[in-house]
Amino acid sequence: MFDVISLMLRTGILTERLPARSPESPPLESVQEDIRRILGRALCIRHVDAGSCNGCELELQALNNPYYNLEGAGIKFVASPRHADVLLVTGPVSANMEEALKRTYGAIPDPKVVIAVGDCGACGGIFGKSYASRGSVADVIPVHRVIPGCPPEPAKILAGILDAVVSAQGQASKRDKAKRS
């Protein structure tokens, strides 16, 4: 036990600042506050591997390491689509995963945001379209944002998720204004 506590103390806090999107955009730390204000809880993501090579999964797992500390940014991965606000899909959609992906999409309550991660999710990648691959995620379900890369680095994925949330929020407040007027 002493070893564990001692190593924790020696390691310290490694979490880095959230990645910058662009020099002129507001710091992403404010997004974190927005998430809390709007949802009153963490942003919940359900991930589905629709046929990936496992490269993107490794980088998604890295988001939970102490450097990126995803949960510290107010975002968590959840086990059930019923609990999710965001569906994050990796891989080209294999024919064998088409139905499971559609069902998961259907099980997420509205409004939902869909993010396709990786070159395969974006365009089918090197696998393309074939008897076994449907190609990009957008060929199967509606997609709001794409985070390209093979695999995309965790910082890019994190920025992409936050970006998608910001723009979904922007669209939602526009709708609210339109309703009010």
Next chain:
Amino acid sequence: METDFAKDQQLPIPSNIQSYLLRVDREGWLRTAQALHNADAKFLTLWGADDRDRDAYFRVYAAWLLPQSILVLEHSIEDVRNPSYPGLSTIFPAALRMERAAYDLLGISAEEADARAWLRHGGWPGNLFPLRREVSASQSYPLDPEPYPFVMVEGDGVHEIAVGPVHAGMIEPGHFRFSVVGEKVLRLEERLGYTHKGVAKRFESLSQQEGHRLAARLSGDSAVAFSWAYCAALESITYTSCPPRAVALRALALEHERIANHLGDLGALGNDAGFAFGLTQFSRFKENLLRANTLTFGARYLMDYIVPGGVAGDLPEGGGDLLLTQYETLEEGVATLRSIYAEHAGLQDRFRETGRLEHRLARQFGALGLAARASGIACDLRVDHPWSPYDGLVPNLVTQPHGDVAARVHVRFDEVMESLRLCRILLEGLPAGPLQNTPTVASGGCLGIGLIEGWRGPVMVVLETAAGGGIRRCHAHDPSWQNWPLLEFAILGDIVPDFPLINKSFNLSYSGQDG
């Protein structure tokens, strides 16, 4: 059957490990397989090819690893209307799923094999065989799901738990059907194939110079191993030598891949046993290594680092020193964590005796790689069949006799340390010189093999060239094919909540198996 397997009739196959081809008839196919079993040969893979356009045959191939070489059996199937061959699964149980896959893709059936589809889940019609020459590579078909008859367990109080294909965590898709009484698992049946992306067919529309990029993406965590295996096959066919500096850098990349995956697994295994501290610590070390990869190799995951004839980039100025410092920190950190894991009673209680794969069973079912070594089977291509540069490195073999989760944890710890030792030797003796020799374009109809010990076990690429720099057939094989069925045995007698831990201790590839 003589034990030299008709040596005078064997033809050499270009490969990074000495390989031979033996053409056999129907009767010779089974007889030789039985003799190979008697000689304790390791079954590597089975695949088929459509050669009706060339000489009116379907062909089925199977490969074994012998103490001195690889032996590939080739059997030509004459009856192309109703193509079949004698199945090998009664002799080598691991062949069963490969035979089912060969039927789904090519329509050649192994007599007496399980007739259920393995890779085809209704995504394409049952009378269409995608690897046949006349089938278009780009055509897709509407989904028509078919029921899959799992084997039922009957009895008082037995019920089923169906898990997947979408799992609770951030992992690959697959289906597990547990038959349980209370919490105790009576039977586990796996259904895989969900990530089948048609890799074999896709290879055929790529050029020889592009194939390594697809090979690297068969299983993203083994990108270096698969791209090396592909390049080894192509380089052997074209007699291209890889410059000594590139050879050393390839091995460095392969060992980095091994270390990164082991670190990730060691952390996840702690986490699955309720010790989140382990995950935090190991994932920080893994992240450090991946960041060092970016600084030295140009990317966190080395998807396109190994290219035909060499490697894509050199270490930057000071890169060697950066890595040496990294190794030192890692060695110290992993040693500290190892003693914490060893002394943690709760963790050891979950690890020991859980998910036991007995030595006898592992041998009988042809376990490969890390899982085999943790069940006391001494096998590591880097030691038994060292190709360059491993012939000069002399890696130490790591084994553990007990076959439980604890043994697989031990093997990972030992292999991380051994890989760090190898990395240091590689860096300190890094030869100067060029990074790539451009391979010549191979003519059509040449067969070559690449066999590389990846972090999970031996990964194999069999490449057959087409005229004009194309690929006629490429079969890529992940050791997970052999090890997945063993997981069904390892869980027996354990309880359902131990499954994630046991599964992680094997950490097999879905994508690599599905293709």
